[in-house]
Amino acid sequence: MIFHPLFVPSGPRNLFLVQHIACDPAVVERRVLIVPPLFEELNKSRRLFALIAEKLAALGMECVIADISGTGDSDGELSELVWQDWLDDLDSIHDWINEQTPKVPLSILSCRASALLVNDWLARRMPDIHSMTLVQPCTSGKTYCNQFLRLRVLANRFAGVDESLADIRFMLDEGKHVEVAGYSLTNQLFTGLESIDLKDYCQNTVGGLDIIQVSSGSHQNLSPSLKKLLDTWSGQNRVGSHHVDAESFWLTQEISAPKKVIDLVTKTLSINQKYNG
């Protein structure tokens, strides 16, 4: 097993990637790019995606986990970035992967808000992607951004400071830096994320799309937002939906890497690699 941390240039910044590969690169038949969740959810889910990458590599796939600018160990300050920078980052990562193993089908695994970024990138830049798997995707950028800003609202409220969501939005609209849960943001990045609604995107991929819902309980029902997404996308592509009974690893206070999630994600990607439309 090769575990290869490296930096890849993206414009003026260097991006941190980790490549997992278990065999001679020349015989890799499938590749997976993992774009982890954003902000604090990235930290909560790092271990999970490292374990997924290891398992995929053991199955013969090459797996790359990427930190986009301003996140993880990559260069850049969030407050200085614009949405275009993140799209350019995915271009740079995609180009690097293609230089390593050209013409090998590439699948993308996204999670939570990174699903918004990945789908916008796919729509705008139209890279050649074999399949896409989305783990507990945020379907609405607007909803996700409101929920993120709420972290500051409630932290202030518990500290006795009265500040509303509207107050924070006003500061962002005035071009100010706003700190939320330790992350300094501006509207330049935020409006890009907020503008995306997954229902407006449906990617045509040979290997299809898979949506994985992670929630506690034995019920198999998709949440209303994921069901709406599935209904919208099903008309235009092969879309699979799956539910795994596991805790919300991106939120739990203790770092969690549910085995059931690892097993389902790797199984889904393994099945996708065999599907050629």
Added chain:
Amino acid sequence: MSTYTHVVEVLRGVLSLEGDNDKYTRQTGLLGSLPQFDSMAVVSIITRLEEEFDFFVDDDEIDAEVFENIGSLVDFIDHKLD
């Protein structure tokens, strides 16, 4: 699935609560009772509930009374769904 059962499963998933659903009742205390129930937990739970039930919670709807116990939280959600 009843709102109560759904809420208990969300709480268990977010807070990593031990035991099965039978361990909890409407009277089970949350804010001020469970040590892991801080401001971050409140945000996380609201976020999951919004996704599970497909509604949005406004700032002014969030107060300590809603999170007093499982029963008060269930009643809040039922009110939102009406």
